Each structure stands twice: as structure tokens, then as C-alpha cells.
Amino acid sequence: MLYKAPRGTVDILPEEQSYWRHIEQKVAHICQLYGYERIDFPVFEETGLFQRSVGEGTDIVDKEMYTFADKSGNMLTLRPEGTASVCRAYLEHGMHNLPQPVRLFYLIPAFRYERPQAGRYRQHHQFGIEAVGDLDPAIDAEVIELGWQFLVSLGLSKLTLHINSIGCKKCRPGYLDALKGHYSRHGSEVCADCQVRIERNPMRLLDCKEESCQPIADAAPKSVDYLCPDCAAHFSHLQGYLKALSIPFRVTPRLVRGLDYYTRTVFEIQPAVAGSQSTILGGGRYDDLIEELGGKPTPANGFATGIERIILNLKKQNITVPPLPRPQVFIAYLGEEAKKEALKLASALRKKEIGIIMASGDKSLKAQLRLANNLAARYAVIIGEEEVSAGTAILRDMTQAKQHAVPRQDLAEHLK
Numbered sequence: 001m002l003y004k005a006p007r008g009t010v011d012i013l014p015e016e017q018s019y020w021r022h023i024e025q026k027v028a029h030i031c032q033l034y035g036y037e038r039i040d041f042p043v044f045e046e047t048g049l050f051q052r053s054v055g056e057g058t059d060i061v062d063k064e065m066y067t068f069a070d071k072s073g074n075m076l077t078l079r080p081e082g083t084a085s086v087c088r089a090y091l092e093h094g095m096h097n098l099p100q101p102v103r104l105f106y107l108i109p110a111f112r113y114e115r116p117q118a119g120r121y122r123q124h125h126q127f128g129i130e131a132v133g134d135l136d137p138a139i140d141a142e143v144i145e146l147g148w149q150f151l152v153s154l155g156l157s158k159l160t161l162h163i164n165s166i167g168c169k170k171c172r173p174g175y176l177d178a179l180k181g182h183y184s185r186h187g188s189e190v191c192a193d194c195q196v197r198i199e200r201n202p203m204r205l206l207d208c209k210e211e212s213c214q215p216i217a218d219a220a221p222k223s224v225d226y227l228c229p230d231c232a233a234h235f236s237h238l239q240g241y242l243k244a245l246s247i248p249f250r251v252t253p254r255l256v257r258g259l260d261y262y263t264r265t266v267f268e269i270q271p272a273v274a275g276s277q278s279t280i281l282g283g284g285r286y287d288d289l290i291e292e293l294g295g296k297p298t299p300a301n302g303f304a305t306g307i308e309r310i311i312l313n314l315k316k317q318n319i320t321v322p323p324l325p326r327p328q329v330f331i332a333y334l335g336e337e338a339k340k341e342a343l344k345l346a347s348a349l350r351k352k353e354i355g356i357i358m359a360s361g362d363k364s365l366k367a368q369l370r371l372a373n374n375l376a377a378r379y380a381v382i383i384g385e386e387e388v389s390a391g392t393a394i395l396r397d398m399t400q401a402k403q404h405a406v407p408r409q410d411l412a413e414h415l416k
Contacts, residue, residue: 008114008122010308019311022321023154027107027127030150034142036103036129041085043109047075053084053261053289064112078111082128083261083286083302084293090132091295100133101300107307119309128283130302132290137234140265140285140301141241147269147281147303148247154310155319156280158272161247164255165235166203166223168263169288175226176202186216206254222253231264238265261286265301271313280313281305327355329415330372330398334365334384342383345393345408352412373398379415 005011012020031038047067054060066078079085086104089095095102110126129146131139144161151159167175183190183198183205190198191210198205206217227235242249249267257266266284283303290298314321329349333342346356357375359368365382372380382394382403393411396403406414 006122008116010121016311018321018324019314020307021324023127023307023310024107026150026153027105030146030153031105031129034103034146036105036131036146039086039089039104039106040108041082041089041106042079044076044078045085045088047077049084049088049293050077050080052292053087054080060112064114066111066113079108080112081110082106082108082126082304083130083289086128086130086132086302087286087290087293087295087300090298091290091293096133096296096298101131101139102133103129103131105129119306119312121308125307126304127307128302128304130300132300133298135234135287135299137237137265138241140234140238141245143283143301143303144242144267145245145247147283147305150305151269151281151310154314156271156310156313156317160270160272161242161249161267162252162255162270163238163242163249163265163267164223164252165227165231165264166256166262166266167227167231171226171228171231172223172263175221175223178221178226179203179205182220183216189213190216201260203256206256217254220254223256224251224253234264257282257284261289261292263287267303271317280309325355326376327357328378329354329356329381330368330375330377330379331356331358331381331383332365332368332372333359333382335388337388338383338385341388341408342381345381345383345411349412349415352416354412354415369396369398381411 047065050065051061060080065080068076070076086106090102106126106128108126108128109123111123113122114120116122129143131143148159148161166172179202180198183194183202187195187198190213191208194205194208194210194213205213206220208217224235239249255266255268256262257268262284264285264287268279268282270278271280281303282305283301285299285301287299288297290296290300331342331346333339342358346358349356357377359371363371369380377398380396380398382396387393387405391408392405393408394403395406395411395414
């Protein structure tokens with residue numbers, strides 16, 4: 001039988017790697033500028049970590065997690081996102097003793113059993129940052145600016161920043177009561193999922209994509225009208241900082257994000273392309289999450305962005321990325337003795353940081369040079385019986401079809 005990649009996964013072929021390496025370089029550079037350090041964590045965690053952090057009643061926990069029992073009977077889950085793991089690591093390793101906020105970033109594969117579509121896969125890749133340990137709305141602005149400048153540095157244009165505040169555990173209950181009251185008056189008009197969300201996860205009502213639910217969601221109470229004084233001041237300061245940074249934004253009342261742990265600030269950055277999959281970066285505050293996981297009250301915020309979705313938008317906007325460097329020198333040979341000398345020469349040149357592709361098999365010289373041309377090699381180095389005896393090699397410029405003999409010990413200097 002012919003095996004294929006599992007549904008919802010893709011192979012990242014060599015011709016696509018330039019996008020991935022380019023984005024990774026931009027990630028490392030922007031995080032270094034803002035003082036964010038890399039963290040890596042296990043690809044699976046205890047299932048309870050995500051149930052407690054992401055939240056029961058969310059699509060991720062209820063429908064999308066890859067959960068299994070290991071041979072000891074422990075319930076484990078392939079991580080569906082990165083924030084919960086960062087918070088677990090923050091607690092486990094005593095990072096509260098470090099200067100706060102602790103600034104971290106990660107590049108990870110994440111796993112969700114979703115309906116595959118453009119830019120969304122069951123195994124996808126995320127770049128995320130977390131700033132843990134500071135309540136200052138200026139940190140919110142820093143996180144947003146880092147995400148904004150990262151996308152701009154990739155060449156993406158016509159971006160829109162949407163922000164909202166969904167309050168805290170003091171003021172949100174009053175808003176949820178108003179929200180449930182609004183939807184209870186339209187119970188028979190909303191979709192089946194929203195009928196469940198009214199009791200289980202009312203904030204997610206505002207994020208429903210069903211056409212029949214849009215007018216009801218548009219007319220729903222706005223969270224910003226129910227903020228307590230502290231949350232209102234926090235949101236006002238954030239808007240002032242974004243204006244100071246000259247980052248344009250829209251206050252979007254229906255913006256709630258899809259995870260239970262968010263508090264106060266939530267935000268998304270969208271390109272010009274409309275649609276439910278248009279968001280390419282999103283995040284917000286989660287001031288209660290570390291306490292929920294057993295730690296002391298610790299404010300935090302961050303974002304995540306999908307690499308596949310970024311690449312999709314780079315291609316839509318016809319943005320080219322630098323090609324990956326590849327060997328410019330091809331070594332051809334004629335005969336077994338020449339092959340041995342070619343192997344030695346290839347090894348010696350690589351040790352001098354010169355990239356080499358060497359011929360293989362018993363192809364004719366014409367076939368070897370055709371292969372060199374197909375590989376876009378700039379130079380071909382040719383060794384035959386005469387060159388073996390003379391200690392030389394033929395250096396052929398493939399772009400000009402010119403060649404000359406060079407002592408093999410001088411070849412590295414000639415190529416450099």
C-alpha cells in the first residue's frame with residue numbers, strides 16, 4: 001500500500017524550507033531586540049494541565065485534543081498550545097525568583113483535531129511569547145508591538161490590530177449575566193452550539209461564525225461597558241500607549257479569543273484578507289492562570305501566531321524570501337582512482353567551509369555536468385586520470401563554459 005501523511009498534516013519539502021528558516025531568523029532577531037529568551041518544553045503534558053488552563057467547554061478541550069494513556073495509565077495530551085506549558089515551567093522551576101516579568105518565546109509544533117483548511121492543520125507550528133509577572137499595561141503594549149513589528153519585518157502590509165478588554169473576575173460576572181440575559185431572549189434563534197455555550201461558556205457566543213447568530217452577537221452587550229475601575233483604567237492606559245507607539249488599532253467589542261484563561265486585554269492582528277481564518281496573530285492577558293495552576297497570583301500576557309498561516313499570507317502578498325544557501329561547487333570524476341581523489345578533495349574543501357556536491361555512480365562526464373547544471377552549481381571541478389597523476393583539477397565556470405587547470409592544493413583559494 002502507498003502510505004500518505006495523516007490528514008491534517010503536511011510535509012515541509014526542501015523548496016518550502018526557505019520560508020521557515022527566514023521566519024525563524026526573524027523570530028530570533030525580534031525576540032533578541034525585546035529581551036525575550038527561548039524556552040523549549042515537552043511535546044506532551046499531563047492532560048489535566050490543559051483541562052484546567054484552556055478550560056472545559058472550549059472546543060479545544062471538548063473536541064480537539066489528542067489525549068492518550070501511556071503504559072503506566074497516565075493520561076497525557078499532545079500540546080494544543082504553548083501558554084499552559086510555559087506557566088507550568090514557570091512554576092516548576094521557580095521562575096518567580098527571577099527579575100519580573102520573565103520574558104520567554106517558543107517555536108513549537110502544536111496539535112488539534114480540527115477540520116483541515118487553508119492555513120489550519122492538525123499539526124501546526126506556533127511562534128509565541130509570554131511576559132510573566134507584571135500587571136503594567138505598558139507590558140501589554142510591548143507584547144502587541146513585538147507582534148506587530150515581527151509581521152511588519154516580514155513585509156506583510158495592510159495589517160489591522162483589534163483590541164478589547166473582557167474584564168477580570170471581579171467585573172466579568174456582571175457582564176456574563178447581561179450576556180446570558182441577552183441570549184436567553186433569542187434562545188430558539190441561535191445555532192445548536194450556541195445553545196450549549198449560553199450556560200457552559202457564554203463568552204464564546206460572541207465568537208460564533210454561524211450566519212444566523214451574527215445579528216444577535218452584534219447586538220449583544222459590550223464587555224467594555226461593564227469594566228470595573230481598575231480594568232477600565234488598564235484598558236485606557238493601553239490605548240494611550242499604543243497611540244504613543246503609533247500603532248493603529250480598533251476597539252472590537254466582539255473580540256474574546258477562544259481560551260478560558262484570558263483576562264482584561266485581548267487582541268488580534270489581521271491582514272486585509274477577510275474570513276474566519278484571517279487572524280494571523282492573537283493573544284492577551286491571563287492574570288489568573290498561574291494561580292489556577294497552583295501558584296501565587298501572577299499577572300501575565302502573551303501571543304501566539306501560526307507559521308503556516310504567516311507563509312500563506314506571504315504568498316498571497318507575493319513576498320519573496322531569501323533563498324537558502326546551497327553548494328555552488330560540483331565535483332565530477334572519470335575512473336575509480338579519480339573517484340577516490342574526488343572524495344578526498346570534497347572532504348578537504350568542506351573542511352574549509354566550501355559547500356560541495358559530488359557526483360556518484362559511473363555516469364559519463366557529460367551526464368555529470370548535466371547534473372551539475374540542473375543543480376545550479378556555479379563551478380564544476382573535474383578530475384580524470386591525467387589530473388590524478390598531475391595533482392591538478394579542471395575548474396569549469398558553468399555560467400561561462402570556460403575552464404582551466406588548477407593545482408588541487410590551490411583549489412580552495414581559487415574558489416574562495
